[in-house]
Amino acid sequence: MDNIAGQKSALGWAVNIAVVALVLLWTIPTIGLLVSSFRDRDQISTTGWWRALTASEQNVIVRSAPPDAQVAEGDLWVIAGNIFEDGEGEVTAFGVTSRAPTALTPGTVGEMSKDRTMTVDASGNYRITSPVEFSGSRGTRIFATTLTPPQFTLANYDRVLFSEGIFRSFINTFTVTIPATVIPILIAAFAAYALAWMEFPGRALLIAAVVGLLVVPLQMALIPLLKLHNQIGIGKDYLGIWLAHTGFGLPLAIYLLRNYIAGLPREIIESARVDGATDFEIFRRIILPLSFPALASFAIFQFLWVWNDLLVATVFLGNNEEQLVMTGRLRELLGSRGGDWEILAASAFVSIAVPLVVFFTMQRYLVRGLLAGSVKGG
Structure with a gap:
């Protein structure tokens, strides 16, 4: 069977x-x-x-020491040094011209113009000789293929946190995210209790309106809402973006919490009312403690959404340097430093570190809250 x-x-x-x-x-x-x-x-x-844990092969072009570092050895003038700044690495091939940058093996002698010669050994030590004195202010170009041992550095994070303005944007993102998470939770908790357990005219219409607002794209309300904020004097300010995130997050918050609260045992609510408890006392002493899984579930959703938001932050805060959030800062870095992948990687990881901590800390409440809210919708 x-x-x-x-x-x-x-x-x-x-x-x-x-x-x-x-x-x-x-x-x-x-x-x-x-x-x-x-x-x-x-x-x-x-x-x-x-x-990252293996040696990397690179084609490099370095310049030798300048002519003022030359020394006389018999009838020859010699410039010597090492192509590696820290002295660590291995040369697998080298060349004396850009047309044949890997034509010579380490230790062999390459013929150059004006009867000059160049040799580079496997450790990166080079020796350039000339029958006449070197002139000019710049060193000779050396073409080499190198094997560089794996290297790790904290310089990227030092540059990101203290030189690129990311730390300021990190604080700005916290300034936006924490109130924009707490405020809708407080409002939605009161509204969810009223829609679940209080009888008043129009309750069904309000529930239907909340469900309908879940499918309304927030992009439709951005410009009208910004115009309203500008008219009342809170445009391009933290208060404006807090209220915007609150408005956009309330439909999901009310729907989620209302379904959870409506599924709580009716006997507990009725017993409290028989004992003379007011609705506020029931909400504060019974509903809130029992609804913690649902509150935590929405807190995770709201926190991650606000933290990773770029559109709403750009509309309601703009690109003011003093108020720029993490996503806006990363966008600027991507535009101005398209080749600095190490900076972008460090910046991105700094950005996702906090959401990861929040998610893994509260994930056990996420499933409990969602399942409880999805089964009963009284």
Whole structure:
């Protein structure tokens, strides 16, 4: 017999594999972003993050020491040094011209113009000789293919947090997100209790209106709402964006909390009323403690949405340097530093670090709140 109680479904393995695949699809890019944020520009541009622990091969062009560093050795003038700044690395090939940058193997002698010669060994030590004295102010170009050992640095985060303005935007994002999460929760909790347990004319119409607002795109209200804010004097201010996020988040909050509160045992509410408790006392002493899973569920949704928001922040705060949020700052970095992938990786990870902490801290309440709210809608 199929589907006997206690018997595992034949699709159990498929479900488990699908869940593991989804988890990997979500975590692998995050791990890659984290690894890339600790690498320098050269390594990011030459190898993927999955090769961060192996040596990376790069084609480099460096200049030797300037002519004023030359020394006389018999009839020759010699300029010597090492192509690696820190002295660590391996040269696999080198060249004396851009037409053949990898023509020579380490340790061999390359012929140059004016009877000059160049040799580079595997450790990066170079030696350039000339029968006449070197002149000019710049060193000779050296073309080399190098193997650079894996390197990790905190310079990207130091630059992001203290040099690129991200830290200021980090604080601005907290300034927007925390009130924009708390305010709709407070309002929605009162409204949800009223719609679930209080009898008054038009209650059904209000519930229908809340459900209808769930499908209204917020883009339709952005410009009219901004004009209203400008007329009453709160445009381009934190109060304006707090109220905007509150308005856009209330339909989901009221719907979620109302379904959860309506599913609470009726006997508890009626017993409290028999004992003389007012609606406010019932709400404060009974409803709020029992509704914590649903409150936490909405708090996760609202926090993640506001933290990652760019559209609403751009409309209601603009690009003011003193009020620019994280998403706006990352957009500017992407526009002005399109090649600085190490900076973008560090900035992005700083941006997602807080949502990750919030999600993993409160995820156990998410499923409880959503399931409880979706089963009963009294």
